[in-house]
Amino acid sequence: MGNKTKWLISRKDLEFNLKSFTHENNILFITGLVGSGKSTLARDLGNKYNAVVIIQDFLAWSDCYNSDECLFFVDLFQRKYPETKEYFRNIAWRKDILTKNLKDEYRRKFDKMVVDYALENKNKNFIYEGSDLFCKSDIHLFMNKPLIIKRTSAIKSFIRNFKRGNKDNKTFKKKIDYLKRMKWEFKRFYVEDLPKLNHFIINIIKKDN
Numbered sequence: 001m002g003n004k005t006k007w008l009i010s011r012k013d014l015e016f017n018l019k020s021f022t023h024e025n026n027i028l029f030i031t032g033l034v035g036s037g038k039s040t041l042a043r044d045l046g047n048k049y050n051a052v053v054i055i056q057d058f059l060a061w062s063d064c065y066n067s068d069e070c071l072f073f074v075d076l077f078q079r080k081y082p083e084t085k086e087y088f089r090n091i092a093w094r095k096d097i098l099t100k101n102l103k104d105e106y107r108r109k110f111d112k113m114v115v116d117y118a119l120e121n122k123n124k125n126f127i128y129e130g131s132d133l134f135c136k137s138d139i140h141l142f143m144n145k146p147l148i149i150k151r152t153s154a155i156k157s158f159i160r161n162f163k164r165g166n167k168d169n170k171t172f173k174k175k176i177d178y179l180k181r182m183k184w185e186f187k188r189f190y191v192e193d194l195p196k197l198n199h200f201i202i203n204i205i206k207k208d209n
Contacts, residue, residue, distance in 0.1 A: 003201050003202070003205060004198045004201065005032075005033070005151045005152075005153070005154070005194060005197050005198055005201070006151075006153050006154070007153060007154045007155055007194070008153055008154075008155055009153055010151065010152045010153040010156055011151040011153075012151065013032075013041075013148050013149060013150055013151055014148070014149040014151060014201065014204075015147070015148050015149075016142075016145075016146065016147040016148075016149075016204065016208055017144060017145060017146045017147065017208075018146050018148070020144075020146055021049070021125070021146035022049055022125050025144075025145050025146050026118055026119075026121075026122055026124065026125050026126060027114075027115060027118040027119075027125075027126040027127070027128060027145065027146070028045065028049075028051070028125075028126070028127045028128070028145075028146040028147070028148070029127075029128050029129070029133060029141075029142055029145060029146065029147045029148070030042050030045075030127065030128070030129035030130075030147075030148045030149075030150065031129065031130060031131060031133035031134045031147070031148075031149055031150070031197075031200075032131065032134070032149055032150025032151065032152060032157075032197065033131060033150070033152065033154060033157040033189065033190065033193060033194065033197060034131045034157060034161050034185070034189040034190075034193075035152070035156075035157035035158060035159070035160035035161030035162075035164065035189075036131075036150035036151075036152035036156075036157045036160075037150055037152055037157075037160070038129045038130070038131065038150055039055065039129060041129075041148065041150065042055075042127045042129040045127055046127050049125045049127075050125060051124070051125035051126055051127045052069060052124055052125070052126050052127070053069065053126075053127045053129070054069055054073060054114055054126060054127065054128045054129070055069075055070070055128075055129055055130060056107070056110070056111070056128065056129065056130020056131070056132055056133060057130060058070045058073055058074055058110075059074075059077070059093060059106065059107060059110045060093035060094055061093075061094075062074045062088055063091060073113075073114065073117075074088065076113065076117065077109075077110055077113055080109075080113060081106070081109065084106065087106075093106075104136050107132055107136050107137065108136070108137060108138055111128075111133070111137050111138070111141055112138075112141075114126070114128050115128075115141060131189070131193070134149070134196065134197050134200040135193060135196040135197070135200065139200070139203060139204070139207070142204065143207060147204070149197075149200075149201060149204070154190045154194050157189075157190070158186060158189075158190055161182075161185065161189070162182055165178060165182075166178050
């Protein structure tokens with residue numbers, strides 16, 4: 001109970017095997033709720049450790065990123081799975097073109113590709129962050145690896161997510177439309193995902209012990 005992420009109270013991040021990062025292990029995972037501060041932490045640690053920062057959202061939101069890292073890993077993924085070129089072109093990851101099971105399958109393939117690439121390039125450090133890591137990825141991926149779990153409260157994470165997504169909406173209509181969409185996001189990313197995050201925390205602690 002003492003390790004769970006709460007609705008109202010933010011708690012200290014959980015850290016596992018962090019001392020092994022850059023030594024035995026050259027990839028660090030960061031996960032937590034949407035809006036919990038994963039990207040900010042990843043950037044800060046990326047600068048500290050001179051690490052390549054990879055975002056799990058590169059898969060679904062590649063059209064919104066223009067970083068060299070995004071272009072490289074999306075290209076690597078498309079070369080490994082040529083059939084996905086059409087999915088990227090049609091932004092299929094965010095539509096109903098693909099089934100949920102197929103989307104989750106490709107997420108896990110993307111995860112494995114990132115980890116395999118890191119293991120093949122031991123001369124570099126990597127940080128891989130994403131909110132789907134705790135609920136859709138293979139938990140064995142994290143065993144004995146450096147891992148940080150953000151325990152920012154669900155409400156604080158939601159407010160951050162709302163401000164981040166609403167900052168460019170200038171008209172009243174756009175703000176209302178965004179509020180309607182946030183009802184879905186609140187249910188999906190917080191009501192549904194908070195128990196999944198806490199289940200993940202319990203399992204990680206069990207396996208770590």
